[in-house]
Amino acid sequence: MTKDDLLKALQQTLVKTKAVKISDLSTLKGYSVSDLLDLTFHNETAIAFRAAWVLENVQERFPERFDPLLTDFLNKYPLQKNFSSQRHYTKILFSLLERNKIAPDFDYEKIIEPTFEWLAMEQTPVAVKANCMSILYLLKEKDDWIAGELKAEIEFLMKTGGAAIQSRGKKILSLLA
Numbered sequence: 695m696t697k698d699d700l701l702k703a704l705q706q707t708l709v710k711t712k713a714v715k716i717s718d719l720s721t722l723k724g725y726s727v728s729d730l731l732d733l734t735f736h737n738e739t740a741i742a743f744r745a746a747w748v749l750e751n752v753q754e755r756f757p758e759r760f761d762p763l764l765t766d767f768l769n770k771y772p773l774q775k776n777f778s779s780q781r782h783y784t785k786i787l788f789s790l791l792e793r794n795k796i797a798p799d800f801d802y803e804k805i806i807e808p809t810f811e812w813l814a815m816e817q818t819p820v821a822v823k824a825n826c827m828s829i830l831y832l833l834k835e836k837d838d839w840i841a842g843e844l845k846a847e848i849e850f851l852m853k854t855g856g857a858a859i860q861s862r863g864k865k866i867l868s869l870l871a
Contacts, residue, residue, distance in 0.1 A: 697729040704733060704744040713744070717751035727752055727759050731766060734779050746774075746782035753786050757795075764795060772808035777819050780812060784825030791832040802836045809833075813847055823851065824862040831866050845870050 703716055730752065733745035753760040760767075767786065774783050787805065790796055812818050813826035827848060834841040845867065852863040 697726065700729060701733065701741070704736075704741045704748070708744050708747065713747045714751055714755070716748045717755055727763055728766065731763055731770065734774065734776075734783075735770070739776050739778060742776045743778035743782075746776075746779035750782040750786050753789060761795070764790070768796065768800065768805060771805055777817070777822060780822045781819065781825065784809070784812070784822055784829060788825055788829050788832070791829060802833060806830070806833055806836065806840065810843065810847070813851075820856060820858045824858055827862050827866045831869060834870070841870055 700716075706712075708716075727749070730745055730749050734742050734749060736742040736745060749760075771783055771787060774780050787809075796802075809826045809829050813823055813830065818826075827844070830840060830844045834844065848863045848867055851859050855863065
């Protein structure tokens with residue numbers, strides 16, 4: 695599958711099975727996962743979203759294909775402005791943190807700052823905010839101030855947040871206690 699073939703596939707509406715199938719093609723047909731990462735910044739938001747969704751599936755199903763792009767992904771993480779793509783980016787980052795895939799000497803500020811920004815932005819979708827809470831909880835040991843700021847931000851969001859914010863907020867607050 696060439697980059698053009700990949701782009702054509704991403705121009706079509708996707709369902710979960712098709713997103714998985716495209717991610718499977720990353721090993722079978724060998725399209726460049728780097729090209730897929732680049733497409734998560736496509737100027738058409740729907741294509742960028744679909745590329746991010748497929749990228750998440752590649753990371754989950756074929757980490758050996760994703761792992762060589764780890765540094766590139768982490769460097770591009772703060773640049774992602776598409777809210778729909780951020781949902782997948784935060785899911786990928788959460789998975790990477792849970793599995794200790796990020797080198798201990800990595801400059802974590804590169805991901806902490808934008809994650810807090812996304813959490814605090816009023817326009818950020820709920821799913822992204824919930825993922826941000828979980829990411830920041832996993833990063834709380836990286837700097838002394840993170841746990842306190844995370845607690846304060848969650849308490850603020852819970853004042854007016856819906857069911858998903860309430861649920862994730864209570865869970866993270868109980869873990870922080």
